[in-house]
Amino acid sequence: MPVYSARVLVSLRPSVLDPAGEATRSAASRLGVEGIVKLRIGKAVELEIEAPDLATARERLSLLSDRLLANAVIENWTLELAASGESSGTSSPVGEG
Amino acid sequence: MGIGVVVFPGSNCDRDVRWATEGCLGVPTRFLWHEERDLSGLDAVIIPGGFSYGDYLRCGAIASFAPILQEVAAFVERGGRVLGICNGFQVLTEMGLLPGALTRNEKLHFVCEDTPLQVSPGHCQWLKGYGDGETIHLPIAHGEGRYQVDPGQLQQLEDSGCVVFRYQANPNGSVGAVAGLTNPAGTVLGLMPHPERACDPATGGIDGRRLLASLLG
Numbered sequence: 001m002p003v004y005s006a007r008v009l010v011s012l013r014p015s016v017l018d019p020a021g022e023a024t025r026s027a028a029s030r031l032g033v034e035g036i037v038k039l040r041i042g043k044a045v046e047l048e049i050e051a052p053d054l055a056t057a058r059e060r061l062s063l064l065s066d067r068l069l070a071n072a073v074i075e076n077w078t079l080e081l082a083a084s085g086e087s088s089g090t091s092s093p094v095g096e097g
Numbered sequence: 098m099g100i101g102v103v104v105f106p107g108s109n110c111d112r113d114v115r116w117a118t119e120g121c122l123g124v125p126t127r128f129l130w131h132e133e134r135d136l137s138g139l140d141a142v143i144i145p146g147g148f149s150y151g152d153y154l155r156c157g158a159i160a161s162f163a164p165i166l167q168e169v170a171a172f173v174e175r176g177g178r179v180l181g182i183c184n185g186f187q188v189l190t191e192m193g194l195l196p197g198a199l200t201r202n203e204k205l206h207f208v209c210e211d212t213p214l215q216v217s218p219g220h221c222q223w224l225k226g227y228g229d230g231e232t233i234h235l236p237i238a239h240g241e242g243r244y245q246v247d248p249g250q251l252q253q254l255e256d257s258g259c260v261v262f263r264y265q266a267n268p269n270g271s272v273g274a275v276a277g278l279t280n281p282a283g284t285v286l287g288l289m290p291h292p293e294r295a296c297d298p299a300t301g302g303i304d305g306r307r308l309l310a311s312l313l314g
Contacts, residue, residue, distance in 0.1 A: 016245055017270070019205050068162075071155055071191065073198040074245055 001050045003084040004057040010070045010077045011042035045069055048084060057081060066097050098312060101129040101139045103169070103185075105160050110146035110182065110293065117293035118143075122310050131163040140312055141178040142169050144185030146238070146291060156199060156241050157187035166192060178312070179285045180223060183239055186277070186287035195278050195287045196254065197246035203270025207240040211301065213265040214276055214290060219258035220283035226307030233304035235290035237268060242289040244271035244278075257281060262288050 012018050018040045025039040051057035061079055070077040077097050100118050104111045111128060119126040129135075129142070131149075136142065149160035160166065166188070173179055173194060181189040189195045202208060216231045218224035227233070246254070251273050254260050262277030269289075277288030292305025 015247070016200065017203065017243075019201055019203055023205060068158065069154070071158070071198055073190070073196075074200060 001052060004049050004051060004054065005082055005084045006047045006049060006057070006061050007080045008045040008047065008061065008065050008069050008077055009042060009080070010045065010065075010075050012040055013074055013076055016074045042075075043069075054081065054083070062097065070097065072097065099125045099127065099139050100312065101127055101136060101142045103129045103131065103142065103144045103163075103165055105131045105147065105149035105163065107149050107151050108145050108147035108184070110184075110291065113291075114143050114145045114182070114293045117296040117305070118309050121296045121306065122313065124309075124312060129165050131160070131165050133165050134168045136168050136172050136177075139172075139177070141180065142172060144169075144179070144181040144188050145293070146183030146185060149184055149188060152184070155187075155191070157184060157189075157191040160184075160188045161191040170194065173280075173285055176282070176284060178222060180308075181285075181287040182291055182293065183242075183289055186289055187241070189285065189287040194285050195280060196250060197244055197275075197278070199241050199289070200243045200245045201241050202239070202243050202268075205240075207238070208242070208268045209236075209238040210268070211235070212237050212268055212276075212290065215263045215265055217258065217261050217263070219261060219279070221261050221279040221286055222283050223279070223286040223308055223311050224261055225311055232265065234295070234302050235292055235305055236294045236301070237290045239269070239289055242271070243269045244273070244275040244289075246272060246275075248272075251275075254278065261286065262290065 021040040028036045065077045102114045115126045118124045187199045211234050216227040218227045264274045264276045267274045279286050292308045295302045295305035
């Protein structure tokens, strides 16, 4: 069965305050890096999944992202998915929630 | 009459709850290990504070899939009373038994102090011992207690009397100063403050006692 590589990016919804991001942004300016006008912290979850085909892999990972990896009340997610061996980072997002 | 206290790997207020319910109030109490499924003979279930499963991913997220909580969800369907304290409140929101989410405190600090709360008991069965608008003091101890819900839903919660505890000094930046919520049936209650730490005069106030004594009638 083919193995697919995936990356789920979880980010806070724009309306949700990110105090950790704000604290990091103020550290950036203390470091002397100027001009950072926005900094928000999310999560990147890297996965490998065995599935009969890409569509099934996408379906399972979408369920996982919706139900576990992200909390829809406060977070959005995007899914990058590619056959294993390819760089998942260069594939275009194929799902979001 | 009996109370079950859920114990996850990482729970740390389970024994405090049992001390309060059994030691201070005399209600028979038993621990419910997260892999169990037996709720027989229980009138109420309490999900205590702590760091369930290490709180990896998000607070309460992994716990919400525990076998015991599938039974707790069915218990709620049957009208059973469930109380979630601190991490237990986070678990109840992750399970979808209460709306919204608990997020990182606005000022990033872990807050650990006694805090004044306004109680609006409404239809919540857990709160029948309190007067409407009464101010009580309970301890809080959390890093992720900032309640978050969209403004429309907050209004709905306010209008339906589901916001039962409000912070008077909002220590974490919660929207609407929400400290505790009930479900429309008034059977499920989630709150960030710790009523079980305010049941014995030896450890400070006893304002939490009436909440945990609500089963005694």
